[in-house]
Amino acid sequence: MTRTDTRVGPVEARPALVPARPFWTSRRRDHLTGYLFIAPQLIGSAVFVILPLILVVWYSLHEWNVLAGTFEFVGTDNYAALAEDPNLGSVLRATGLFSVGLVVFNLALALLLAVLLHQKLRGTIVFRTLFFSPVVVSLVAWTIVWGFLLQDNGGVNGLLDTVGVDGPNWLRGDGTAMLSVIVVQVFKNVGLNMVLFLAALQGVPGELYEAAEVDGASRLRQFWRITVPLISPTILLTSIITVVGSLQVFAQIAVLTQGGPGTSTTVLVYYLYQQAFQFHHFGYGATLSIVLFAIVLALTVLQWQMRKRWVFHES
């Protein structure tokens, strides 16, 4: 590249500005090209992410009932109503229960499956495909089938009956409804975390185990002292993805339990949907959106902090 070349160039090779240059220097061209390239994404973010985020704050300060045609500024009334909402405790409990249950079951099962598939066995690729397959099954289709299986006279209780166990009415029982929703979601997506763990396990050097073997460490001890610390970045990554995903659960609740029995499976997003789009309280729906946003933000910050302390190394 010569010094008079005005075509675009890499940063390092760019010469200092020479007074006699034409207006469209390679630097100016680069700026323009850069802006043009990111324009769709940037304008899209402004219109469909930033603007709605500002609007959701603005709406939360209004009493807004579409059916009644009212839209008036009420200050922090919606937040006061939130504090007094008799359902709030139950909604937050259901949300927390679902998230914790999902993360624990999901990560434990994903790790177990990954360790099993990491063994020297023929045909593990077939099992990997089987365990992964629900990920690509349409979420609502998967949920409908499980709803069918979990009916009082459905397939699960049918199978339990053949071994002499009288199964409960899974989706109508107080504790079993939440358990059912969690389990359905775990089997749907555990394959993703399993694959991430599998990749992490393949990165653990085999010599470490050989050395531990020589020292007489048991398999279990090797797992806790070698495997877990070495794959801790992946454990953190999967837990972040799973927790944030768990807060967005909606279709499973809408199809399986409609938030019931009572409000035992009414998680935050489902409650938000009910308030805004079934009861037409848009102002209050916006307030609940902010609660959801605050929780996601707090969790993200928390996990960044944990990353510094807990994780063995950063890849």
Place this chain on the structure above:
Amino acid sequence: MSRDLSPRTKLVLYGVLLVLAIPFVFPTWWMVTSSLKPVSDIFAFPPQLLPVNPRLDAYQRVFELQPFGQQYLNSLYIALVVTVGTLAVSALAGYAFARIRFRGQNVLFLVVLAGLLIPSEVTIVPLFQMFFKLGLVNTHWPLILVPILGAPSVLATFIMRQFFISLPGELEEAARVDGLGRFATFWKIALPLSRPALGAVAIFTFLHSWNLYLEPIVFLSSPEKFTLPQALTQFVDAYGGPMWDVQLAAASMTALPVLVVFVIAQKQFVEGLAHTGLKG
């Protein structure tokens, strides 16, 4: 971990894997076989693992009760448009953030990344109002525009940026020596090299759109506009109870084509989705 195992251990491991596979495989099996059973056999005891009197009645009724063909087309064309649109937007933005220097780059990247922190459920109320004011409620526009330009495409942009950063700089220098401009370099050099990343983004974008449920039920109200996930829940009798055989037939038709593609291209799916670390 991967050490040689005794035959006995292997046998135990196979047993464990087979038992563990049941909750992953049985639902799909049960969905397809039950959809072929007459209603009277659906809850038969003991359960029929294979339909005793297979029939296709339920499949016929799917199309009688809902404009299911239209709904299928809706889902398919929306997912395809969203996939192509997302690829275009995210490849351009990802390339610029990775390979071009321009003023305010880092700040603008952070602005875009904010979308990763904001689940689409947070903005569903204002988005509904925005599209309502534009007269675009009960059209497919919200289901197309928001994923391509809004929060869902941010992850795609991030993945594309990470990929383009990893490309060696010599390639672009060679392109420049050949007299290619920025766009030509992007189009002829960088893009063809980024096929694995584009493939991963295409797969998860398609699945995301195909599975979308909250947005369709918020934005769409007439059956001929519905997408598949929404249509699946509409097969109910006069009392609101699900018509299981018909629902399962519709669910089978929704799930099986994607499953078949997955089995054929499972390597691309598994690696693509795992590397993007995304849930559906």
